[in-house]
Amino acid sequence: MSIKTVSLRTILFLGLCQAGRRTLASDPGLREQPKRIAVVGAGIGGTATAYFLRQEFGAGVKIDVFEPENVGGRLATVKMGDLEYETGGSVIHPLNLHMKHFIDNLGISQRENVPSKMAIFDGKELTFEESDWFIVNMLRMLWRYGFNFLRMQMWVEGVLDKFMRIYQYQQFGYSFSTVEQLLHAMGGDGFLTLANQTLEEAMLGEGFSQVFLNNIVAPITRVNYGQSVRVNGFVGAVSLAGADSGLWAVDGGNKMVCSGLLYHSRAELIPARVTSISVKVRPSKAGTTTSFYEVNYVGVSGPAHSLYDIVIVATPLHTGKSDISFPGFSPPIPSHYPGRFHQTVSTLVHGLLNVSYLGTRQKPSDFTVSDVLTTDAEGCFLNSLSSVDPVTIPPGYHRPPASTPSVWKIFSPRPLTEAQLDAVFLSRDPGASETRWLAYPAYRPPHRRTPPFVLHDRLYYLNAVEWAASAMEMSAIAARNAALLAHHRWHALTGKIDQEDLHVRLRGEL
Numbered sequence: 001m002s003i004k005t006v007s008l009r010t011i012l013f014l015g016l017c018q019a020g021r022r023t024l025a026s027d028p029g030l031r032e033q034p035k036r037i038a039v040v041g042a043g044i045g046g047t048a049t050a051y052f053l054r055q056e057f058g059a060g061v062k063i064d065v066f067e068p069e070n071v072g073g074r075l076a077t078v079k080m081g082d083l084e085y086e087t088g089g090s091v092i093h094p095l096n097l098h099m100k101h102f103i104d105n106l107g108i109s110q111r112e113n114v115p116s117k118m119a120i121f122d123g124k125e126l127t128f129e130e131s132d133w134f135i136v137n138m139l140r141m142l143w144r145y146g147f148n149f150l151r152m153q154m155w156v157e158g159v160l161d162k163f164m165r166i167y168q169y170q171q172f173g174y175s176f177s178t179v180e181q182l183l184h185a186m187g188g189d190g191f192l193t194l195a196n197q198t199l200e201e202a203m204l205g206e207g208f209s210q211v212f213l214n215n216i217v218a219p220i221t222r223v224n225y226g227q228s229v230r231v232n233g234f235v236g237a238v239s240l241a242g243a244d245s246g247l248w249a250v251d252g253g254n255k256m257v258c259s260g261l262l263y264h265s266r267a268e269l270i271p272a273r274v275t276s277i278s279v280k281v282r283p284s285k286a287g288t289t290t291s292f293y294e295v296n297y298v299g300v301s302g303p304a305h306s307l308y309d310i311v312i313v314a315t316p317l318h319t320g321k322s323d324i325s326f327p328g329f330s331p332p333i334p335s336h337y338p339g340r341f342h343q344t345v346s347t348l349v350h351g352l353l354n355v356s357y358l359g360t361r362q363k364p365s366d367f368t369v370s371d372v373l374t375t376d377a378e379g380c381f382l383n384s385l386s387s388v389d390p391v392t393i394p395p396g397y398h399r400p401p402a403s404t405p406s407v408w409k410i411f412s413p414r415p416l417t418e419a420q421l422d423a424v425f426l427s428r429d430p431g432a433s434e435t436r437w438l439a440y441p442a443y444r445p446p447h448r449r450t451p452p453f454v455l456h457d458r459l460y461y462l463n464a465v466e467w468a469a470s471a472m473e474m475s476a477i478a479a480r481n482a483a484l485l486a487h488h489r490w491h492a493l494t495g496k497i498d499q500e501d502l503h504v505r506l507r508g509e510l
Contacts, residue, residue: 031491033057034309038295039065039267040274040324043073044089045462045475046314047258048098050265052483053312063265064306066297068273071262072255073315075472078433080350080407083390087346087409087435089254089472094246095160097167098476099257106260109251112393116370120219123380125359127215129369148212152240155206159194159237162187166477173496175484179450179464182481183234185500191234195468196446199236200229219373223384225470226344226413228376231443235469242471253391254472272299276325277311277459293459310486314462314479316341317451320438329456337451339467341438344383347410349421351428353402364403381420383411405429440470453478453485460486 037053039046042065050063070076076088092099103110120128128144131137141149166186176182183191194202199221200213208217217240218229224239225231231239250256262269276296284290292307315322319336326333355367372385387399388409400406405427410416415434451464465478488496 034061034490036062036064036306036308037310037486038293038306038308038312039063040277040295040311040313041065041073041315041462042067042071042258042262042269043314043475044075044258044261044472045479046073046312047071047261047265048102048476048479049312049314049462049482050267051102051261052480053486054265054267056483056487059266063267064270064308065262065265065267066270066272066274066295068271070255071269072258074437074439075253075255075258076435077253077255077391078348078435080348080433083394083407084253084392085348085388085390085407085409086249086253087348087433088437088439091242091247091249092254092472093241093244094248095164095241096473096476097164098480099473102257102261102476103250106257106264108256108260111249111251111389111391112397113248114389114393114397114399116399117368118371118373119358119369120215120373120375121358121380121382121385122375123377126369126372127375129360145209145212145216148208149216151206152203152208152212152217155203156237156240156244159187160241162191169502170477170480170484172502173484173488174499174502175481175488175497177454177485177498178452179468181498181500182465182477183468194233194237197233198230198445199233199239202233202236203229215375218376219384222376223371223373223411225440225443226342226383226411227443232445232468235443238469238471238474249391251392270297270299272297272304274324275303276327277313278326278328279456280307282307291457310458310460310490312460312462312482312486313455314482316438316463316466317461318441326455333455333459338449340442342440342442343413344437344439345410345412345415346435346437347412347416347421348388348407348433349410349425349428350405350407350432351425352405353408354424354426355402357424365401367402369402370399381412381414381416382424383413385410385424441466453482454489458486458490 034057039050046065050065053063074088077084078087117130119126119130163186169185176185180192183195203213213229220243221227221229221231221236221239224242274295274297278294280292280294281289282292292309293311294305294307295311296305317337318339318341321341325335355362355364360367370387374380374382374384386409388407389399421428450467451461453460453464455461460482462478462482465474
């Protein structure tokens with residue numbers, strides 16, 4: 001990474017930290033502010049949307065966030081014994097500037113880092129095991145795969161450099177009305193091409209070997225998205241970035257960010273399930289008519305409804321994920337968009353690992369691997385196997401060796417049977433924790449019918465971005481985009497929407 005690149009990223013982050021103070025809400029030339037805004041969903045996307053909406057529209061607007069379950073959505077923890085462990089989204093990239101901005105502004109700490117080692121399992125034996133020595137790992141990679149590994153890091157770095165452009169656009173208040181336009185602002189036609197071809201096609205086209213894709217790239221996509229190298233190229237690049245160094249997590253659990261954003265947004269949390277959203281027309285004091293969105297929901301007191309000027313849906317509108325209907329819209333808004341969400345089962349077990357299952361002859365006391373990734377081999381029922389640390393690291397904590405019972409997290413495409421668990425563990429405590437996540441889309445490019453960000457005049461859909469890539473930072477980027485888009489469309493600031501001539505405009509503004 002060049003000094004010039006580091007400097008640019010530093011400037012972007014410092015500018016992003018100031019972005020919270022940038023608001024056009026007080027500009028006397030703008031129309032009257034909305035009175036009420038609804039956000040449907042309190043995961044990272046919904047809570048970040050509420051946070052950014054408060055920045056854009058100021059203190060006067062009432063923001064309601066609807067959530068029938070726990071704040072955090074797919075960021076969740078589970079208690080095993082006296083400690084809590086992540087069962088949902090686990091790691092954050094060091095270049096995820098929104099997430100970094102959140103914890104800095106919210107006063108949340110990063111979790112203490114515990115050293116880890118990785119290995120790759122083909123269903124029969126370990127085909128690669130990380131050493132404690134960096135130079136040994138590099139020599140092993142060079143011996144087996146030539147310069148493929150170094151070239152992969154350079155390729156991912158190139159994608160990340162383009163990805164970083166979105167922070168500059170958002171720093172200066174620019175927004176985009178479709179996923180395609182947002183991707184194009186980041187990386188031009190290259191990002192659109194990546195989104196509509198498989199990772200395998202993209203990397204083979206760049207000269208990577210099929211053996212390298214099967215043995216190294218596929219295990220990374222399996223642990224991050226539960227899918228093969230036939231995911232779309234953009235989400236594949238995001239996945240490979242997730243194997244980078246410097247990954248971090250939040251002390252107390254990543255869901256703490258959602259709670260903090262909700263608190264700082266000064267939004268009201270309504271524990272209710274939204275059932276439908278429709279348009280209602282009401283007479284105004286001036287004798288004209290005004291349209292509102294009626295949000296119907298079911299809470300602890302039964303069915304109810306409320307009227308809002310703006311609504312942002314921050315939960316997936318797909319089969320198995322939502323039952324929200326949109327009656328009376330013309331053209332119609334579908335309750336379920338095409339595509340399906342991929343199931344990943346997260347199983348946490350406190351037990352004694354059977355190292356012989358992994359085909360190694362090492363003694364359990366000598367086996368110090370903490371993360372086992374798997375190839376796309378037939379008959380392998382695991383996507384990954386990891387020794388996990390608690391969300392708050394106790395004083396003096398060290399990851400236990402494989403000769404000691406500890407907490408392991410298994411990602412698998414289907415629930416594990418007792419026989420499968422018995423194969424992986426020599427002994428285990430009763431009461432394993434199983435969570436069945438519809439965690440991210442099933443990526444089968446080309447996906448030419450990506451849902452829009454704008455469903456109706458003042459009705460927005462945040463989770464459209466997941467069809468490019470599903471990640472905490474992607475949700476945060478979409479949340480910032482949705483808040484800017486809602487603000488600019490409310491105030492008819494069309495010069496800030498779908499514009500990619502940022503550098504030309506910046507020269508004029510500066």
